[in-house]
Amino acid sequence: MPDRPARNWWLWGGSIAFLIAMTWWSAVGIGFSITELACNITGGTRLLQESWPPAFGFLPRLVEPFMETIYIAIIGTVVGGILAVPVAVLAARNLTLGPWVWFADRNFMNVLRTLPDLFWAMLFATAVGFGPVAGALALSVFTIAVVSKLWSESLEAIDMGLPEAVRSVGGSWLQMVQFGAIPQGLQHYVSYVLYAFELNVRASMVLGLVGAGGIGMILETQRANFEYERVTMIILAVLVAVLIIEQISESIRKKLT
C-alpha cells in the first residue's frame, strides 16, 4: 500500500491558528455574544408579532414606487451595459490597444468594483439630488463594473483567428473588434447583461434607503416610523418581485447558452 502523503503541518497549524485568532478578534470587536442574543429574544418575538400580519391594505400605494424601481434598473442596465463594451474590450489582453491602456483600464475597472452599489447611490444622491436619477446613475456605474469584469474575461478566451483575419485584410482596430471579436462574445455579453439586470433589480429595491429613489424610499420612511406591518408588506412584495424577475431572466439566459 502506498504511504499516506505527509501533511504540511506548519501550513495547517498556521492556517488554523490564523482562523481562530481572526475569529476571536472579530467576535470581540463587534461585541458578539450569545447571552445578548438570548436576552433579546423576547424583544425579537415582540417585533415579529408587531410585523405580522403584513398590512395588505398598503399594497396599492406600493405600485408607483415599485414601477420607479424597475425604471431605475432598466436605465442603469442599458446605460451601464453600453458603456461596459469599450471598458471590457480595452481590458481584454488580446484586444487592447497597448500595455499602458490595458493597465490603466484594468485598474479603473478594479477601483469601480471596490465600491458597493449603495456608496455610488450616496455619492450621486449628493451630486444630483435625491430621487430616481441618482439611483439610475449609481446602477449604471455598478453595471459597468460587473459586466466589464466578466465580459473582458470571456473576450480573452475567444478564438483569435477571426480578428487576425480582419486585420490581415487591412481592417482597422475598430473593424477588428466590431467584426472579429464582438460577434464571438455576443452570447456571453447578453447573458452577463441579464445577470446584471437581476442584480440591479435587487439593488434598486434598497437604493431608496439613501434617497436614490424607488421602493426603498417608502421602506425607509415606514421603518423610521416603526410601522413594521407595512415594512413586512414591502419586503414580501420585493421578495416576490425579485424571484419572478430572476426566474424570467434565468430562463432567457439558459436558452441563450
Added chain:
Amino acid sequence: MSPVALQPRRRIGWATWATFIIAALFAWSLIAIEFSPGRMIQVPGQVARVLSFFWPADMAYGWDAVLPAIVESIQIAWIGTIIAAILSLPLALFGARTLYPRIARFVKLISATARAFPEILLAIYFVPIVGLGAFAGALAIGISSVGMLTKLGSEVVESIDFGPVEAVQASGGSRLLALRYAVVPQVLPEIVAHWLFRFELNIRASAVLGVVGAGGVGGVLLNTLRYRHFEKAAAVLILTIIVVLIIDMVSGEIRRRIIRS
C-alpha cells in the same frame, strides 16, 4: 437557396426585435422618471462640482474615525462568513441531489428564498432585535450568505467522483463514514474557495450596512455626505478602495492556491 443559408437571416430579425423592445423600454423609463435631455446635460457638471469639493481629503479624520469603522466592517464580514460557513456545510451536503434526492429539493427551495433577500433588509429586522451596532450586521450577513454558499456547495458536492463513496461503502463503512472520508475531502478545497469569495463579497455588503445602523463604514459615509463634509467623505472613499483592493488581492491569491493544490 438552401435552408442553411437562410438560418442567419432569421436570427438577425430576432435580435433587431429585442433591441427595439429594449430601446422602447429604456425610453419609456427615462420619461417616467423625468430624466429629460436638459437634466442629462446638467449631470456631468453637477458631478464635477461636487467632486471638486472632495479635494484635499481629510486624512487625519481618515486615520482617527474611518479606519476603525473599516476594521469593524471587516470584522462584521468575517463573523458573517464564519456563521454562514458553519451553517452551510451540512446544508450543502443535504442539498446535493446525488446524495439525498428527496431532501435536496427542500434545501434548494430554502436557499433560493434566502438568496432573494438583500442583507440590508435582514439588517432592518436584526437591528431592533439585538440593538444598533455591528452584531446585528454580522447576523444579517451570516444569514443572507447561507443561501448562496449552500447553492454553490451543493453544486460542488453533486460534481464529485462517486468511486471513493462506493469504495467506503463496499468495505462496510456507514453512510456517515462515507461522507467523512469520501465526500468531504473531495469537496473541501473548492468549498473553502467559495467561502473566501463570499468573504470578499461580504466586505462590500458590510460596508453598506451602516446605512441602517448596523455598524461599519457605511454609516460614516452617510453622515459625512449628509453634513456636507466632503473632505471627510473623500477620506472614507480612498481608504475603503485601498483596503478592499488589498483584501481582494490577498483573498484571490489564496483561492487560486487552494484550487491548484
